[in-house]
Amino acid sequence: ILNVEQSPQSLHxxxxxxxxxxxxxxxxxFYALHxxxxxxxxxxxxxxxxxxxxxxxxxxxxxxxxxxxxxxxYLYIKGSQPEDSATYLxxxxxxxxxxxxxxxGKGTKLSVKP
Amino acid sequence: xxxVSQSPSNKVTEKGKDVELRCDPISGHxxxxxxxxRLGQGLEFLIYFQGNSAPDKSGLPSDRFxxxxxxxxxxxxxIQRTQQEDSAVYLxxxxxxxxxxxxxxxxxxxxxxx
Numbered sequence: 001i002l003n004v005e006q007s008p009q010s011l012h013x014x015x016x017x018x019x020x021x022x023x024x025x026x027x028x029x030f031y032a033l034h035x036x037x038x039x040x041x042x043x044x045x046x047x048x049x050x051x052x053x054x055x056x057x058x059x060x061x062x063x064x065x066x067x068x069x070x071x072x073x074y075l076y077i078k079g080s081q082p083e084d085s086a087t088y089l090x091x092x093x094x095x096x097x098x099x100x101x102x103x104x105g106k107g108t109k110l111s112v113k114p
Numbered sequence: 115x116x117x118v119s120q121s122p123s124n125k126v127t128e129k130g131k132d133v134e135l136r137c138d139p140i141s142g143h144x145x146x147x148x149x150x151x152r153l154g155q156g157l158e159f160l161i162y163f164q165g166n167s168a169p170d171k172s173g174l175p176s177d178r179f180x181x182x183x184x185x186x187x188x189x190x191x192x193i194q195r196t197q198q199e200d201s202a203v204y205l206x207x208x209x210x211x212x213x214x215x216x217x218x219x220x221x222x223x224x225x226x227x228x
Contacts, residue, residue, distance in 0.1 A: 032214055043118075043205065044157075046216035089157065093213035099164060100213050101147055101173070106156035 002026055004092050006105035013080050014113050020076045021108040023090030027071030034091040034102060035064055035075055044089060047075075080112040116140070118220035120206050126226045127196055135191045135223045139208030146183055147209070147217060148191050150202040157205070163189065164212060196227045 005024040013019050025033060035047040048057040053068040061078045077084055087109045091102035119138045127133050139146050148160040159173040163183040174180070178197075183189040193200055203224050207217040 034216070036217075043219035043221050044207075044217075046218070049214070049216055051214075094159070095213070100170060101159045101162040102213055102217065103159070104149075104157040 002092060002094060002103050004090060004103050004105040006088075006090055006108050008108060009106065010109040010111070012111045012113065015080060015082060017080050017112075018076065018078045019080055019110065020074050021088065021110075023073045023075070023105055025071050025073070025090070025092040027069060030068040030071075031093050033066055033068075033073050035073070036089040036091065036104075037086045038089055038107065039086040047088075075108075077110070080110070082112045082114050085110055085112045118206055118208055118218050120204075120220035120223050122223055123221060124224045124226075126228060129198060129227055130195055132192065132194045133196055133225065135193075135204050135206075135225070137189045137191070137206030137208075137220055139187065139189070139206070140210075140218055142186075143208035143210050143218070144186055145209040145212045146189050147207045148181055148189070149205045149207065151205065152199075152202040160191070160204075193225075196225075198227050201225055201227045 007022050033050045036044040037047050038044040048064050050066040055066045057064050063076045066073045087107040089104050089107045091104045094100045094103050121136045144165045146163045149157045161181045162170040178194045181191045203222045205222045206220045209215045209217045
């Protein structure tokens with residue numbers, strides 16, 4: 001059974017702080033790595049799907065990097081805002097390909113204080 | 115276009131009763147997933163449908179759980195003889211590219227078994 005680990009479990013920052021968190025995944029048979037944002041009372045929303053080693057993706061103040069050889073991805077948020085408060089999930093294909101389900105990490109819960 | 119929809123949004127049922135949850139995926143998405151999140155836990159994979167292939171039922175927690183999908187459209191998740199530990203938010207997601215592409219989540223059904 002594949003394991004996707006996320007750290008830290010939770011994070012409390014002040015508005016304006018920049019922050020980052022980690023997703024660790026199996027480095028063998030890498031296919032893709034997903035990041036999702038899950039706000040309270042809403043559905044998870046895709047942020048990035050990353051496929052290439054060294055890939056860096058950006059959406060506004062949020063960016064992510066990928067190291068497939070060592071099996072980790074970082075998600076960065078620059079200048080955190082209260083609306084960034086959410087649980088950030090990463091996920092990895094269970095069967096190492098385009099078929100099959102995603103295995104989700106338990107997430108990092110970010111709280112941004114105004 | 116329309117996103118993934120789920121019904122009902124909330125369901126309260128008595129222990130021992132059967133419940134049926136419905137998911138309407140995005141049109142054209144061949145992959146459909148059911149997940150659940152129990153209180154304080156991460157997203158747990160339940161079942162996956164891909165086109166006309168046999169579904170991957172490996173995540174179903176017991177034989178009280180079953181799911182069907184009509185072609186590449188509506189799916190229903192049925193839980194028979196509900197137990198209190200079945201209380202959770204049940205999320206449906208669909209994807210065009212399977213595990214290679216973003217998953218689009220529905221708003222979820224909150225199931226409470228009393």
